[in-house]
Amino acid sequence: MSLVSETTARPAAGFRVARSRRNVAWTGAAALIVVVVLAFFPYIVYSGTTTIVVQAFIVLTMASMWNLLAGYAGLVSVGQQAFVGLGAYFVLILALHGISPFAVLPVAAIGCGVVALPLWWLVSRLRSGYFAIATWVLAATIMLIIEKFSSIGGGTGMPLPGLAGLSPALLTAYTYWAGLAVTVVALAAVYLLLRGRLGLVLTAIRDDEVAARSSGARVGLARLLVFVVAGAGCGAAGALLAISQLQVQPGAVFSVQWTAEMAFVTIIGGLGTIEGPILGTAVYMVLQQTLASYNAWYLIILGLVAIAVALFARRGLWGLVDEHLHVRLFPVGYWLRRDGERPRGLRRPAKPREQRPG
Amino acid sequence: MTGPLLELDRVTKRFGRVVIAEDLSLAVGPGQVVGIVGPNGAGKTSLFGLISGDLAPGAGEIRFAGRTVTRLDAAARCKLGVGRTYQVPRPFGDMTVFENLLIAAQQGGGLRRRASYAAAVEALDRTGISGQANVPAERLGLLQRKRLELARALATQPTLLLLDEVAGGLTDPEVAQLVEIVRDVNAAGTAVIWIEHVVRALTPVVSRLICLAGGKFVGDGDPATVLAEPAVREVFLGTEVTAALAGGSLEAGSEVKGDGAVGGERSNP
Ligand SMILES: Nc1ncnc2c1ncn2[C@@H]1O[C@H](COP(=O)(O)OP(=O)(O)OP(=O)(O)O)[C@@H](O)[C@H]1O
Numbered sequence: 256m257s258l259v260s261e262t263t264a265r266p267a268a269g270f271r272v273a274r275s276r277r278n279v280a281w282t283g284a285a286a287l288i289v290v291v292v293l294a295f296f297p298y299i300v301y302s303g304t305t306t307i308v309v310q311a312f313i314v315l316t317m318a319s320m321w322n323l324l325a326g327y328a329g330l331v332s333v334g335q336q337a338f339v340g341l342g343a344y345f346v347l348i349l350a351l352h353g354i355s356p357f358a359v360l361p362v363a364a365i366g367c368g369v370v371a372l373p374l375w376w377l378v379s380r381l382r383s384g385y386f387a388i389a390t391w392v393l394a395a396t397i398m399l400i401i402e403k404f405s406s407i408g409g410g411t412g413m414p415l416p417g418l419a420g421l422s423p424a425l426l427t428a429y430t431y432w433a434g435l436a437v438t439v440v441a442l443a444a445v446y447l448l449l450r451g452r453l454g455l456v457l458t459a460i461r462d463d464e465v466a467a468r469s470s471g472a473r474v475g476l477a478r479l480l481v482f483v484v485a486g487a488g489c490g491a492a493g494a495l496l497a498i499s500q501l502q503v504q505p506g507a508v509f510s511v512q513w514t515a516e517m518a519f520v521t522i523i524g525g526l527g528t529i530e531g532p533i534l535g536t537a538v539y540m541v542l543q544q545t546l547a548s549y550n551a552w553y554l555i556i557l558g559l560v561a562i563a564v565a566l567f568a569r570r571g572l573w574g575l576v577d578e579h580l581h582v583r584l585f586p587v588g589y590w591l592r593r594d595g596e597r598p599r600g601l602r603r604p605a606k607p608r609e610q611r612p613g
Numbered sequence: 614m615t616g617p618l619l620e621l622d623r624v625t626k627r628f629g630r631v632v633i634a635e636d637l638s639l640a641v642g643p644g645q646v647v648g649i650v651g652p653n654g655a656g657k658t659s660l661f662g663l664i665s666g667d668l669a670p671g672a673g674e675i676r677f678a679g680r681t682v683t684r685l686d687a688a689a690r691c692k693l694g695v696g697r698t699y700q701v702p703r704p705f706g707d708m709t710v711f712e713n714l715l716i717a718a719q720q721g722g723g724l725r726r727r728a729s730y731a732a733a734v735e736a737l738d739r740t741g742i743s744g745q746a747n748v749p750a751e752r753l754g755l756l757q758r759k760r761l762e763l764a765r766a767l768a769t770q771p772t773l774l775l776l777d778e779v780a781g782g783l784t785d786p787e788v789a790q791l792v793e794i795v796r797d798v799n800a801a802g803t804a805v806i807w808i809e810h811v812v813r814a815l816t817p818v819v820s821r822l823i824c825l826a827g828g829k830f831v832g833d834g835d836p837a838t839v840l841a842e843p844a845v846r847e848v849f850l851g852t853e854v855t856a857a858l859a860g861g862s863l864e865a866g867s868e869v870k871g872d873g874a875v876g877g878e879r880s881n882p
Pocket residue numbers: 372373375376379380472473474475476477479686688
C-alpha cells in the first residue's frame with residue numbers, strides 16, 4: 256500500500272460521478288405509478304379507507320420532518336406540535352375570514368416556516384436535552400397564548416367554517432387529494448434537500464460536527480434551514496389535520512402526542528434515512544388499525560415494538576431492508592467511476608487492513 | 614501578499630491549570646513550512662485548535678491572511694483557507710471517502726459542483742486512496758483514515774495546511790511519499806504547519822522548527838539548531854532524542870519520542 260498511487264501523475268480527468276450505484280429509472284417509474292394509483296383511491300375505495308390514508312399522510316409528513324431534524328441536523332425537537340398547532344390555526348383564522356381552507360394550506364406551510372425563524376433564534380443556542388426541553392416549553396407557551404383569544408375559540412377551540420357547501424363525498428375526496436399533495440411535496444422537498452449540497456453538509460454534521468465545521472460547513476445555517484423546512488412541513492400537516500377533523504381544539508392540535516408519533520414512526524422505520532419514515536408510517540398505521548380497539552394493549556404493543564426495534568434493528572426496519580437487499584428508493588449519494596473501471600462494481604465491504612483507532 | 618499569512622498575537626489558553634499557550638506569539642509567512650515538536654500533552658494539538666477555530670483563546674488575537682479571525686468560527690476560517698487534519702482521524706463515517714472530500718471541496722473550498730468533483734478526485738489521487746473512493750469511511754483502517762484526513766484538508770483548497778501527526782505509524786517509504794506530497798502542496802504556494810513526533814519526517818521539508826513546551830516556544834528556528842538547543846534537549850530529557858543527539862544522527866533520522874501513531878494518541882477526540 257503506497258501513499259502515492261500510480262495515478263498521481265495523471266491529470267484529474269477521466270471520471271464520471273453518478274448519483275446512484277445502479278440505474279434508478281425503475282424506482283422513479285414505480286414512485287410515479289404509486290402516486291397515480293393513490294390519486295385514484297377516492298374512486299376505488301370506501302371513504303373510511305381514504306380517511307385512514309389521510310391520517311397516514313399526516314403522520315408521514317410530520318415524521319419526515321422530524322427525521323430531517325433529529326436524523327440529519329441533530330436537533331431532537333420535542334416541540335414540533337407547535338407547528339402542527341400553528342398550521343391548524345392558520346387554516347382556522349383565514350377560514351374565519353372567508354378563505355377556503357384548501358387554499359390556505361400552502362399559506363399555512365409558508366407561515367409556519369416564517370414563524371420558525373424567531374423561534375429558532377430562541378432555541379438555537381441550546382443543545383441536546385436543553386434544546387428538547389426548550390422546544391417543548393415553546394410549544395406549550397404558544398398554545399397558552401392562543402388560548403387567550405376567544406375570537407378563535409379560546410381554550411375549547413371551534414369548528415372549521417368554510418367547508419359546509421361541499422357534499423361529504425366530495426369533501427372526503429378533496430381532503431384526500433390535499434393530503435396526497437402535501438405528502439408528495441414534503442417527501443420531494445426532503446429528497447431534493449438531501450440530494451443537494453445541503454445533504455452532504457447535514458450528513459457530515461450528523462457524523463462529526465466538529466470535523467464538519469473545520470471542513471467549512473456552516474453548521475448553524477444548515478440547522479436553521481432544516482428547522483424552517485421542518486416548521487413548514489409540520490405546519491402543512493397541521494393544516495391538513497384541521498381540514499380532516501373539521502375542527503380545531505388547542506389541546507388536540509398542540510398535543511405533545513404528535514411529536515411522540517413522529518419520533519416513534521421515524522425511529523422504528525429508520526432514523527436518518529428518507530425511506531425510514533415511510534416504512535415506519537406503514538407499520539404504525541397497521542398497528543393502529545388492528546389494535547386500536549384494545550386500548551391499553553395497543554400502547555403496550557407499541558412499546559414492545561419500539562423495544563424490539565431498538566434491540567434487534569438499531570438502524571430501524573429500513574436499516575434491515577437496506578442491509579439485506581441493498582436498495583435505496585431515494586438515492587442521494589455520489590458514486591465515482593473512473594475511466595477504465597468496471598462500470599458496475601459491487602460495493603463490497605472492504606476489510607479494514609489496520610486496526611481501528613479508539 | 615505582504616506580511617505574514619498567520620499571526621498569533623500574545624495568545625493565552627488554559628484548560629483549568631493546564632497551560633496550553635502563555636502569551637504566545639507566532640508569525641508564519643505565505644508558503645513557509647514549519648514543524649512543531651513538543652512532549653506529549655504540551656498543547657500542540659490545542660494550538661491547532663486555536664488556529665483553526667475549534668478552540669477560542671482566553672486572551673490574544675489571531676490574524677489570518679490580513680484579517681482578524683479570533684471571533685470567526687472554524688467554518689469561516691476554513692473558507693478563508695485554513696485546512697486542518699485531526700490527530701485522531703474524524704472521518705464522516707456514513708459517507709463514502711469521495712463524499713468526505715466533496716463536502717470539503719464544496720464548503721471549505723467554495724467550489725461549485727463540477728469543480729468540486731475534480732478537486733475531490735485530485736485529493737484522492739494525491740493521497741493514494743483512489744481505490745477506496747466509494748467505500749464508506751467507517752470501513753477504513755487507521756492508516757487509510759489518516760490519508761483521508763490529509764485528503765479532506767487538501768480538498769478544502771487551503772493556503773495554510775495544518776498537519777497533526779500524519780506520519781505516525783508509517784513505514785520509511787511511506788514517510789518519504791508523504792514528504793513528497795507535502796513538498797508538492799507547498800510548491801503550489803500552500804504554507805504548512807506540521808506537528809510530528811517523527812522528526813525524520815519533518816527535517817527534509819521544514820525550513821523552521823518550533824518546540825512547544827509549558828505553553829511557550831522553547832525553540833524556534835533552523836531545525837538542526839533548534840534540536841541542538843539545551844532547552845529543547847531538556848524538554849526531551851530521558852527520551853530517545855538524547856540518545857540520538859549523543860549519537861549525532863539528528864537529521865539522519867531520529868524520533869523525538871518512541872511512540873507510534875496508535876500508542877501516542879489520546880483515543881478520545
Ligand atoms: N433571529 C434569527 N433569525 C434568523 N437566523 C438566526 C437568528 N438568530 C440566529 N440565527 C442563525 O442561526 C444560526 C445559529 O447561530 P449560532 O451562531 O448560535 O450557531 P452556530 O452553530 O455557531 O452557527 P455557525 O456555524 O453558522 O457559526 C446562525 O446561522 C445564525 O445566523
